[in-house]
Amino acid sequence: MTKEKIVEWLKTDDEQVLEGLWRQADQARQLAVGDDVHLRGLLEISNYCVRSCQYCGLRVESTELPRYRMPEHEIMDCVGEAVSYGYGTVVMQAGEDFGLTTDWISHIVRRIKTETDLAVTLSLGERSLDELAQWRAAGADRYLLRFETSNRSLFERIHPSLPGKTSDRIDLLKQIKSLGYETGSGVMIGIPGQTWDDLAEDILLFRELDLDMIGVGPFIAHGGTPLGRPAENNPDQVPNTELMTYKVIALTRLVCPLANIPSTSALATLNLARGRELGLARGANIVMPNLTPKQYRPLYEIYPAKACIDETAAECRACMHGRIRSVNRNVGSGRGDSPNRASGDTGSGPLR
Ligand code: SAM
Numbered sequence: 599m600t601k602e603k604i605v606e607w608l609k610t611d612d613e614q615v616l617e618g619l620w621r622q623a624d625q626a627r628q629l630a631v632g633d634d635v636h637l638r639g640l641l642e643i644s645n646y647c648v649r650s651c652q653y654c655g656l657r658v659e660s661t662e663l664p665r666y667r668m669p670e671h672e673i674m675d676c677v678g679e680a681v682s683y684g685y686g687t688v689v690m691q692a693g694e695d696f697g698l699t700t701d702w703i704s705h706i707v708r709r710i711k712t713e714t715d716l717a718v719t720l721s722l723g724e725r726s727l728d729e730l731a732q733w734r735a736a737g738a739d740r741y742l743l744r745f746e747t748s749n750r751s752l753f754e755r756i757h758p759s760l761p762g763k764t765s766d767r768i769d770l771l772k773q774i775k776s777l778g779y780e781t782g783s784g785v786m787i788g789i790p791g792q793t794w795d796d797l798a799e800d801i802l803l804f805r806e807l808d809l810d811m812i813g814v815g816p817f818i819a820h821g822g823t824p825l826g827r828p829a830e831n832n833p834d835q836v837p838n839t840e841l842m843t844y845k846v847i848a849l850t851r852l853v854c855p856l857a858n859i860p861s862t863s864a865l866a867t868l869n870l871a872r873g874r875e876l877g878l879a880r881g882a883n884i885v886m887p888n889l890t891p892k893q894y895r896p897l898y899e900i901y902p903a904k905a906c907i908d909e910t911a912a913e914c915r916a917c918m919h920g921r922i923r924s925v926n927r928n929v930g931s932g933r934g935d936s937p938n939r940a941s942g943d944t945g946s947g948p949l950r
Contacts, residue, residue, distance in 0.1 A: 599849070599852060599853055601795070601798045601799065601802060604797075604801055604802070604849055604853075605794045605798045607619060607845060608794055608797060608836070608842070608845055608846075609794060619845065619848050619849075619880075620844070620848060620880045622848070622852060623847070623848035623849075623852055623881035624880065626851050626852055626855050626881070627851050627855075627882075627883055629855070630855035630856050630937060631855075631856065631858070631937055632883075633926075633927050633928050634883070634927070634928050634929070634930030634931075634934070635878060635883055635884065635885060635922045635927045635928065635929060635930055636686060636687070636858070636883065636884050636885075636933075636934030637683075637685045637686070637884075637886070637887055637915075637918060637929065637930065638685065638686075638687040638688070638860070638884060638886045639676070639680035639683070639685040639687065639688045639886075639887060639888075640689045640691060640886045640888050640889060641668070641673065641676050641677075641689065641690050641691070641889050641890055642691055642692065642888075642890040642894060642895070642898040643668045643673060643690050643692045643698070644665075644667040644692035644693060644695045644697065645665055645666055645692070645693055645894070645897050645898050645899075646665050646692070646693050646695035646697055647692075647693025647695060648694050648695070648696065648760065649694050649723070649757070649758075649760070650758050651756060651757050651758075651823075652755070652756045652757070652758075652825045653756055653817060653820070653823060653825045654820070654823065654901075655820040655822060655899040655900050655901060655902070656693040656899070656900055657823060660822055660823075663897065663899065664897055665897070667695065667697055667698070668891075668894065670702075670706060670709075672891060673706060674706075674709065674710075674713075676688075676889045676890070677710055677713075677716065679889055679911050679912075680714075680716060680889055681714050681716065683887075683911070683912075683915045684929075684931065685716070685887070686717060686930070686931065686932050686933040687716060687717040687718070687719055687739075687933060687934065688710065688716050688718060688889070689719040689720075689742070690703075690706070690718070690719070690721070690722070691720075691722070691742070692722050692723070693723065694722070694723030694724060694725075695723075700725075700728075700732055700733075703720070703722070703729075703733055704732050704733055704736040705736075707720075707736040707737050707738045708736045710737075715933075716933075717933040718737065718738045718739055718740070719738075719739065719740035719741070719742060719780075719782075720733060720738050720740070720741050720742070721741070721742035721743065723743070724743070724765060724767065724770060727773055727777075730773070730774060730777055731777055734777045734778060734779060738779070739780055739933075739935075740779055740780040740781070740782060740810075740811065741774045741779040741780075741781060741782065742782040742783070742784075742811065742813065743767055743770060743771060743774065743782070744767070744784040744785060744786070744813065745767040745768050745771065745783050745784075745785065745800075745803070746785055746786055747785055747786070747789055747792060747796060747800060748768070748785075748796065748800045749792070749793075749796040749799070752791050752796065753765075753767075755791065756789060756791075756825065771783055771807055771809075775807075775808070780811065780936050780939045781807075781809055781811070782809060782812065782813060783804070783809050783811075783812065784813035784814045784815075785800045785814055785846075786814075786815060786838075787814060787816050787817060787836060787838060787842050787843050788816055788817045788837050788842060789817045789825070789838075790835070792817075792835070792836045793834040793835070793836065794834065794836060796836070797846065801849050801853055804850055804853060804854050804857070805853050808938070809854065809857055809938070810857060810858065810936035810938045810939045811857060811860075811884075811936055812850050812854060812857045812858075812859050813859070813860050813862055814846045814847060814850060814859075814862070815843060815862040815863070815864030815865055816838045816839065816840065816842070816843045816864050816865065816868055817838045818838070818864055818867060818868075818901035818902070819838075819901070820901045820902055821902065840865065840869050840873065843864075843865050843877075844876060844877065844880045847859060847861070847877055847880050847881045848880045851880075851881030852881075854938070856937040856938035856941055857936060857938050858883060858934065858936045858937075858938075859881055859883060859884060860882055860884040860885060860886055861873070861874045861875075861877025861878050861882035861885055862877070862886070863886065863904060863905050864901070865877050866905035866906070867903060870905055873905075874918075874921050875921050875924060875925045878921075878922070878925050879925050884934070885918050885922070887911070887914040887915050887917075887918045888909070888914050889911045889914075890911075891911075892908070892909075892910055895907040895908070
């Protein structure tokens with residue numbers, strides 16, 4: 599698909615044309631990854647962060663936000679819940695928190711891999727190649743790092759580098775892939791300053807990077823951050839709407855048919871009643887029920903009014919099962935590895 603064609607799809611509001619897009623994406627999804635929806639248990643293990651991202655409520659400047667770091671025994675209790683719920687994967691996500699030391703994360707990963715059959719996904723921000731290699735050696739299977747936007751100057755504006763260390767997520771993703779991780783990335787949709795061309799380039803970059811997992815969600819303004827005010831009225835500005843998010847999910851499925859694509863919480867935040875289901879019906883094949891203990895959830899406030907923050911892990915599981923069945927899909931079993939990864943690859947060794 600050309601960039602011009604992608605921009606045309608992104609800009610259309612013609613309902614009949616969009617029905618055609620949803621149909622094509624759903625067919626591509628069924629052919630490439632089937633009807634199973636895999637569940638990834640999400641554990642938000644720390645909300646400490648050293649970064650100053652202009653969009654995120656966890657930024658270091660959010661001094662009012664109480665910070666937490668989950669202790670090992672709590673993480674392992676949640677991992678036990680993931681096993682008892684039949685999830686195939688646990689995703690450990692955090693702010694960029696160097697209090698999560700290399701050795702400690704290696705130890706937790708090793709414990710999960712020896713005590714369970716779960717796949718382990720890490721999403722801990724920009725860590726050194728050495729650390730990423732150690733975690734991979736400890737058994738981590740997958741790494742998620744959104745590049746947020748392919749527009750370098752917009753990226754630098756919204757995601758300032760740390761002193762003396764230029765942030766290059768696209769390069770880091772290539773290195774993550776070369777370590778043999780199943781590699782995931784993604785973008786926010788409707789970042790203030792993001793143009794139609796930028797978003798089309800993002801979708802093409804998903805393909806160029808040969809990503810195994812692609813998560814996209816709307817940018818949601820957080821009042822306590824520099825990007826908390828509404829974007830200027832500019833005809834080139836991509837809107838951060840629910841509809842735009844479905845379009846990007848559908849186009850991503852068409853451009854990267856074999857990737858695992860989640861229907862995200864940010865989408866559910868814009869439409870609690872039907873957002874996840876519509877994401878699944880328009881190209882997505884993954885959901886990420888939250889396993890984070892209830893007392894921590896409101897503190898992982900990357901954006902306000904996040905969906906499902908007052909549910910327990912058990913409620914979250916039951917709700918996801920109901921939603922999956924309501925769109926005539928199956929709850930997947932097993933790890934749900936990326937078919938893109940299995941299709942012939944590039945990594946340095948078999949996944950455990
Ligand atoms: N620290 C890790 C990192 O930066 O990759 C993982 C945690 S970070 C909070 C996870 C993702 O949250 C980011 O990649 C970003 O896309 C998303 N995010 C942060 N603030 C957001 C906002 N205001 N609206 C929508 N998504 C947001």
